[in-house]
Amino acid sequence: MPEEYRFKALVARSVPIGDTVNLLTVLSAEYGKKTVRCYGARKPSGRVMSAVQPFCYSEFLVTEKDGRWTLREVGLLANFYELRNDMLALSLGTYMLDLACECARENVNESSLLSLTLNCLFVLSRKAATPDTVKAVFELRLLAEQGCAVVYKNCARCGGALGDGCAFSAKDGGIVCADCRDVDPDGRYLPAGGSERLALTHIELSPLKQLFSFRITDACLTRLSAIAEESTLYYFEHDFESLRYYKEIKETLSDT
Numbered sequence: 001m002p003e004e005y006r007f008k009a010l011v012a013r014s015v016p017i018g019d020t021v022n023l024l025t026v027l028s029a030e031y032g033k034k035t036v037r038c039y040g041a042r043k044p045s046g047r048v049m050s051a052v053q054p055f056c057y058s059e060f061l062v063t064e065k066d067g068r069w070t071l072r073e074v075g076l077l078a079n080f081y082e083l084r085n086d087m088l089a090l091s092l093g094t095y096m097l098d099l100a101c102e103c104a105r106e107n108v109n110e111s112s113l114l115s116l117t118l119n120c121l122f123v124l125s126r127k128a129a130t131p132d133t134v135k136a137v138f139e140l141r142l143l144a145e146q147g148c149a150v151v152y153k154n155c156a157r158c159g160g161a162l163g164d165g166c167a168f169s170a171k172d173g174g175i176v177c178a179d180c181r182d183v184d185p186d187g188r189y190l191p192a193g194g195s196e197r198l199a200l201t202h203i204e205l206s207p208l209k210q211l212f213s214f215r216i217t218d219a220c221l222t223r224l225s226a227i228a229e230e231s232t233l234y235y236f237e238h239d240f241e242s243l244r245y246y247k248e249i250k251e252t253l254s255d256t
């Protein structure tokens with residue numbers, strides 16, 4: 001007898017295979033990242049289609065046979081449909097799903113990763129924070145939850161106190177002091193000061209519900225965004241097509 005599993009999950013990807021099957025990549029709390037075979041995902045008249053698109057948070061009933069999970073029933077819980085009306089938010093949401101998928105493990109509890117992703121998608125879809133803020137907060141908190149938080153309390157290179165003249169270095173994993181700044185001729189040093197360190201503290205340590213309860217200036221957000229993106233690309237060791245697409249759309253919108 002095939003085993004049955006019922007769980008809630010966020011749909012991250014849906015890839016058509018042949019005429020009738022889609023392979024869904026879903027992110028659940030209990031089972032982490034799973035691949036689910038889904039029939040009827042492209043039938044506009046069916047109930048399935050509206051619950052298995054990327055960004056749908058749905059309740060799934062699947063059966064397992066020979067290690068493969070096949071969808072039996074699905075019901076939509078939330079779909080962040082507002083993202084569909086905003087290309088910039090949609091492209092950022094896609095990048096966030098890509099990052100979450102890359103971090104999620106299979107058959108491991110990923111409840112905090114799922115909560116973070118849902119929380120940030122909610123803020124993005126409701127426009128409760130700017131896309132740049134959501135992006136920086138999501139990237140930085142994600143890295144913190146992966147055990148690779150940006151170091152900001154002491155110098156990431158020598159461990160000494162951080163005073164004036166410090167800078168951020170992704171290669172060193174965080175902020176370095178004035179003495180360690182520029183010591184590596186091949187290093188890349190970004191501006192970072194007290195206000196960025198305060199924001200980093202909040203983003204790493206605040207409860208999820210208060211994650212966006214902070215205010216920073218536009219100049220500080222620009223510096224924080226550069227730190228967040230550089231840290232993310234350094235951590236994953238590759239670029240993301242969805243990130244390039246987000247930046248292209250942002251540039252196009254700023255030109256118009």
Ligand SMILES: [Zn+2]
Pocket residue numbers: 155156157158159160176177178179180181
């Ligand atoms: Zn130092």
